[in-house]
Amino acid sequence: MTDSWKPQAFSSKVITYYHAKGRKDLPWHNTKDAYRIWLSEVMLQQTQVKTVIPYYQNFLKTFPTITSLADADVDRVLHLWSGLGYYSRARNLHKAAQMVRDEFNGEFPQSQSELETLPGVGRSTAGAIAAFAYDKPTAILDGNVKRVLARCFAIEGWYGQTKVLNKLWGLSEQLTPKKETAAYNQAMMDIGAVVCKRSNPECLDCPLTQKCQARLQNRTKELPHKKPKRARPSKSVYWQLYLQGKKILLTKRPPSGIWGGLWSIPEIEIADYTPKTERKLEPILHKFSHYDLKIQPLIMKSKPNMSIMESNLTYWFSLTQPESLGLPTPVSNLLNTLKESL
Known part of the structure; x- marks a missing residue:
């Protein structure tokens, strides 16, 4: 070679x-x-x-x-x-x-x-x-x-x-x-x-x-060969925004997988129903290297059922006096938008 x-x-x-x-x-x-x-x-x-x-x-x-x-x-x-x-x-x-x-x-x-x-x-x-x-x-x-x-x-x-x-x-x-x-x-x-x-x-x-x-060989545009193209998958989820005064409920994601170990917003996959909400916020499109995540943030009417959540995996995060937590970029951006609207 x-x-x-x-x-x-x-x-x-x-x-x-x-x-x-x-x-x-x-x-x-x-x-x-x-x-x-x-x-x-x-x-x-x-x-x-x-x-x-x-x-x-x-x-x-x-x-x-x-x-x-x-x-x-x-x-x-x-x-x-x-x-x-x-x-x-x-x-x-x-x-x-x-x-x-x-x-x-x-x-x-x-x-x-x-x-x-x-x-x-x-x-x-x-x-x-x-x-x-x-x-x-x-x-x-x-x-x-x-x-x-x-x-x-x-x-x-x-x-x-x-x-x-x-x-x-x-x-x-x-x-x-x-x-x-x-x-x-x-x-x-x-x-x-x-x-x-x-x-x-x-x-x-x-x-x-x-x-x-x-x-x-006049092949600089061709080499190195690119990864074979496949249809880009996507996933659609609701982000459930539970607000308590000037605080918002965050949950800690599992240690492995996307945003592993970071604090995020309670999430459910979009199915055939929409949870009862006060209002919808602007949808978010976040692109990962291998798929797109389509996020619909919802300000919830109901209170979260804390009895089924592990206390060490939930946190009421202050929008006005934020602490130093690991946050995914789209979560951090959304929290900043919420803070500005208070």
């Missing part, structure tokens, strides 16, 4: 690019602190750099060490994560911090195999931590690196398929150098983010353009 490139020539081009043009000014650069590197890698999963930066800075201000994060209440962690999406990352972040505190004496493990035992740390994230914090010669394969390799070597198929992913991992491991691994890995991510972009890649600025198979 690497016939068009000798691994040493490939990595040399990439490392030269890093020293000349690589990004070195992001908040998580120029550090060997495994905690900071880990935090940035988790936040950057499926999230753009510009979105991550303020969250990253706020997290470090609130939790300057991994022990302070481990000792924190999970609701505080989820509150700081609110709006960043993919909330399982925040729950795993907290669990992993506690694991480092309790099982590794507060110090991050250095081997890739031990790093992969931490909740939410997969093969690529473990490789990044090992390379950036401990100068280990470990390969990575985040979304940017996948795109660079898929184009450069004209890898056929969607990389959500196991056989395609295995090809990309094989390439990544063959090409990752034993020396200056951190510079190489950072440059591969930078090339994917800044040069080899999803649309309108800037091939003339790419250090790999001379032998890039996608460019040579």
Whole structure:
């Protein structure tokens, strides 16, 4: 698969690019602190750099060490994560911090195999931590690196398929150098983010353009192959707004699934009936990565039946003096709208 490139020539081009043009000014650069590197890698999963930066800075201000994060209440962690999406990352972040505190004496493990035992740390994230914090010669394969390799070597198929992913991992491991691994890995991510972009890649600025198979075959728009399209599912629910003066009833969602562990509004699926309500509010459409959630908020006439609700999973939330709770973005937005109407 690497016939068009000798691994040493490939990595040399990439490392030269890093020293000349690589990004070195992001908040998580120029550090060997495994905690900071880990935090940035988790936040950057499926999230753009510009979105991550303020969250990253706020997290470090609130939790300057991994022990302070481990000792924190999970609701505080989820509150700081609110709006960043993919909330399982925040729950795993907290669990992993506690694991480092309790099982590794507060110090991050250095081997890739031990790093992969931490909740939410997969093969690529473990490789990044090992390379950036401990100068280990470990390969990575985040979304940017996948795109660079898929184009450069004209890898056929969607990389959500196991056989395609295995090809990309094989390439990544063959090409990752034993020396200056951190510079190489950072440059591969930078090339994917800044040069080899999803649309309108800037091939003339790419250090790999001379032998890039996608460019040579005029297939940069085609590669990497996209996920096969399917009909996008949707789900319709009522949000039942129970108001008590200037407070509203919230319920805690199950620890797994969408918005796991966050505080939300009592919800029922829309069936063949409509609950008795004072009035309907403007409907809300919230798009997840894999389906649409259609929400109809209802201000309820009746009082909630508290006898059938677990007290530790319900909370009367003040609209005028809100506390720091983990709230999904559409819930937070709706509460702000209600507050303004009081």
